[in-house]
Amino acid sequence: MGGKYEMTVHPNGRNVTVNKTRPIALTAGATGAFALLFAATPALADTHTATLSVLHAIPETPVDVYANGELLIDDFQPGTLAGPLTLPGGEYDLALYPADAEDASGDPLLQAMDVAVPAGANATVAAHLTEAGEPALTPYVNDTSAVPAGEGRLTVRHVAYAPAVDVRAGGEVIIDGLVNPNEESVTVPAGDVSADVVVAGTDTVAIGPADLTVAEGANTIVYAWGSADAGYAFATQTVQAGASAPSGVPGGSAGLAADEGMPAPLVGLTVAGLAAAAFAGRKYATSRV
Amino acid sequence: MRTPAVVLVLGLALGIGTPVTWALTQPDEATGTTVEQAIDASSPSAMAPAPSPTAAPSPSGAVPPSPPALDLPPVTTRDAAPTVAAPVAAPVRLSLPARGVDAPLDPVGVSPDGQMELPEDVDRVGWYRFGPVPGDDGSAVLAGHVDDREQGLGALAPLRSTEVGDVVVVTGANGAETRWQVVSRELITKQVLPLDTIFGRDGPPRLVLVTCGGPFIPELRSYRDNVVVVAEPLP
Numbered sequence: 256m257g258g259k260y261e262m263t264v265h266p267n268g269r270n271v272t273v274n275k276t277r278p279i280a281l282t283a284g285a286t287g288a289f290a291l292l293f294a295a296t297p298a299l300a301d302t303h304t305a306t307l308s309v310l311h312a313i314p315e316t317p318v319d320v321y322a323n324g325e326l327l328i329d330d331f332q333p334g335t336l337a338g339p340l341t342l343p344g345g346e347y348d349l350a351l352y353p354a355d356a357e358d359a360s361g362d363p364l365l366q367a368m369d370v371a372v373p374a375g376a377n378a379t380v381a382a383h384l385t386e387a388g389e390p391a392l393t394p395y396v397n398d399t400s401a402v403p404a405g406e407g408r409l410t411v412r413h414v415a416y417a418p419a420v421d422v423r424a425g426g427e428v429i430i431d432g433l434v435n436p437n438e439e440s441v442t443v444p445a446g447d448v449s450a451d452v453v454v455a456g457t458d459t460v461a462i463g464p465a466d467l468t469v470a471e472g473a474n475t476i477v478y479a480w481g482s483a484d485a486g487y488a489f490a491t492q493t494v495q496a497g498a499s500a501p502s503g504v505p506g507g508s509a510g511l512a513a514d515e516g517m518p519a520p521l522v523g524l525t526v527a528g529l530a531a532a533a534f535a536g537r538k539y540a541t542s543r544v
Numbered sequence: 545m546r547t548p549a550v551v552l553v554l555g556l557a558l559g560i561g562t563p564v565t566w567a568l569t570q571p572d573e574a575t576g577t578t579v580e581q582a583i584d585a586s587s588p589s590a591m592a593p594a595p596s597p598t599a600a601p602s603p604s605g606a607v608p609p610s611p612p613a614l615d616l617p618p619v620t621t622r623d624a625a626p627t628v629a630a631p632v633a634a635p636v637r638l639s640l641p642a643r644g645v646d647a648p649l650d651p652v653g654v655s656p657d658g659q660m661e662l663p664e665d666v667d668r669v670g671w672y673r674f675g676p677v678p679g680d681d682g683s684a685v686l687a688g689h690v691d692d693r694e695q696g697l698g699a700l701a702p703l704r705s706t707e708v709g710d711v712v713v714v715t716g717a718n719g720a721e722t723r724w725q726v727v728s729r730e731l732i733t734k735q736v737l738p739l740d741t742i743f744g745r746d747g748p749p750r751l752v753l754v755t756c757g758g759p760f761i762p763e764l765r766s767y768r769d770n771v772v773v774v775a776e777p778l779p
Contacts, residue, residue: 310624328619336624404743405654405674445674447628467626471674472745477626490624498674500743502658503734506756507690507767512701513760514731521562528558535551542548 305372308338308397308492312383312414312478313390314485317354318364322347330354334480336492344374349392351382367392377494383414383480386435393436398474401497407445407469408496409477412438416482419455423464424448431455433479445471450489452479462487472498574730576708582728582774583683583741583750633717635678638669638686638753640702642710647699649686649714660754662689666698675743678714679722679777682745686714687754690767700755703729703771712751712775724751724775731758731769742772751775 309320311331320328320337328337331354350366352359365382372378377397385391395412402408411422413435422430422439425448430439432455451463462479467489469475474494481487576582639646652661652670662670669688671678678684688700712724732738742752751774758769 328621331621334624335621337619337621340619403654404658450626465626466628468629470629478624489626491626492624498745500739501654501660501672503737503739504660504687504754504756504770505655505662505689505766506687506754506770507692507698507760508765509691509693509696510760510762510767511691511697512704512757513767514704514758518566521566525559525562528555528560528562530555532552532555532559535548535555539548539552 303344303374304341305344305374306338306377307340307342307372308336308379309340310336310379310381310383310414310478310480310490310492312381312480312490314384314480314482316364316390318351318382319354319356319359321350321352321359321363324348324359326359334488334490336490338379339377339494342372344372344376346371349380351392365390365392370394379476379492381412381414381436381478381480383436383478384416384482386416386418388416388482391436395438397476397492397494398440399494399496401499402442402472402474404499404501405445405471406442407471408440408442408474409448409469410438410440410474412436412476412478414478414480415461415487417461417479417487420452420461420479421455422450422452422477422479424450440474443469445469450477452487452489462489465489467491472496574728575706576726576728576774579728579730579732579752579772579774580738580741582776583744583747583752632673632677634673635671635684635714635716637715639713639715640706640710641713643702643706645699645702647688660685660687662687666690666692666695669699672743675745676749677716678724678751679716679749681749682747683741683743683750683752684714685743685752685754690756690771698755700753700771703753703755703773704731704757706773711778712753714751723778725778726773726775728772728774730772732772733758733769734767737770737772749777751777 309328311318311333314333316333318331319326320331331337346369348368349370350359350363352361352363377399378394379397380392380394382390382392393414398408398410411430411433413420413433415435417435419432419434421428422433429441433439447466447468449464449466452461453459454461467475467477470493474496476492476494478490479487480490634651635649638649647667647669649669649671650663651673652663653673655661660672666689669686672685676682676684689698690701691697706726706729708726710726712726714722714724716722742754753773755771756767757771758767760767
């Protein structure tokens with residue numbers, strides 16, 4: 256995986272961790288082979304299956320999606336998400352045909368051979384336009400690693416026919432200089448945010464603002480998609496990530512409810528009783544002599 | 545002389561009887577099953593339904609279908625436009641009639657230090673809003689301060705003396721009550737509290753009540769232990 260780096264920004268004094276990754280590039284080619292190389296995918300309960308979603312983000316082009324020559328999604332509309340599908344791990348040939356095509360016998364609009372979908376992986380394949388406006392299929396690995404308690408992961412993927420953008424939440428830039436087809440993730444306190452996308456380095460709003468929920472213990476994935484002609488929009492997908500428990504439960508500061516040793520008066524009573532018994536025992540013994 | 549004999553017997557009775565009686569009147573460290581057992585006993589693996597013999601809908605005598613090149617599951621598609629999650633209906637009240645506990649509930653999250661947030665007011669109890677609503681799958685956690693240096697004893701102070709079988713009532717946002725029965729009460733040292741179990745989001749519904757207890761450590765202004773009570777739904 257090319258350029259991966261981490262950085263930390265501090266909006267409102269709260270730490271936000273940013274992970275920036277490039278997807279395993281399959282861009283321009285309308286035909287070609289690509290493999291999803293899954294780096295350190297957390298093992299899921301079932302190690303034989305993979306989870307796959309498909310996003311249609313090519314404007315104004317309904318398609319039929321075929322996998323290994325079989326119809327997988329019929330009349331797939333732009334702006335919709337298919338799945339999640341649970342598939343046996345393995346390699347799949349994916350092809351997109353115009354939605355009015357009779358079958359998969361003609362020339363596909365777009366195809367990708369031998370897409371490796373390893374068991375245990377959680378992935379989304381996006382059909383979208385490149386920065387130059389060409390249709391493309393891009394596979395993304397969905398990060399399902401654990402997030403801290405009370406927080407959620409927000410991932411933004413640039414799949415629009417557009418140059419670099421900045422992503423803002425509540426008016427503050429949280430991701431800057433994102434280019435097609437890259438993605439970037441931030442970990443933020445869970446809750447509702449008002450998000451928009453601006454042309455990088457400017458205040459020119461391209462998409463939004465739109466309200467969306469960053470779910471706790473989940474990865475909320477936002478796609479910026481579309482074209483200048485057809486318009487730009489957000490598409491979203493939520494993938495469960497590992498939820499974390501809080502680090503503890505506080506609970507008291509005064510000691511009023513403490514379990515303590517026996518109270519002093521009872522200790523005194525015990526000692527007095529034993530002393531009296533010892534004294535009497537001695538006296539009893541001597542009186543017998 | 546009979547006096548020394550009487551004094552001997554009375555003295556021994558006092559000297560032994562006092563500590564024994566005191567010890568017997570103290571609440572046990574735990575009652576019922578352990579907290580981990582009480583929650584784990586209902587974990588998905590333990591409760592997994594036996595595989596149904598009719599699960600494979602292969603009519604007897606039918607020709608088995610030719611092995612498909614690809615056994616694709618049905619695909620559902622949905623509009624991917626952004627959405628805002630509907631607000632969750634938070635529970636509003638907790639009561640343990642047998643222990644005199646009756647307290648309002650506040651939705652709470654996580655403190656900056658990473659611990660569960662608790663209402664400042666010791667008369668109120670917090671519901672962990674990132675976990676399930678009481679009655680939904682998983683472990684719904686309700687916790688409160690046992691005391692405060694200025695406010696005195698908290699609403700959950702009597703938790704230390706709950707017994708197996710005690711009834712717990714939680715009032716939901718719409719006024720509907722869910723009823724629960726205590727199956728476990730345990731004092732657990734804070735450092736070994738099974739947090740992932742207590743805050744687990746899977747498995748059948750459980751109610752977990754947490755406060756502080758055990759010896760007080762003045763230097764830390766904190767208790768050594770947590771009192772953890774687990775309750776199961778009553779039918």
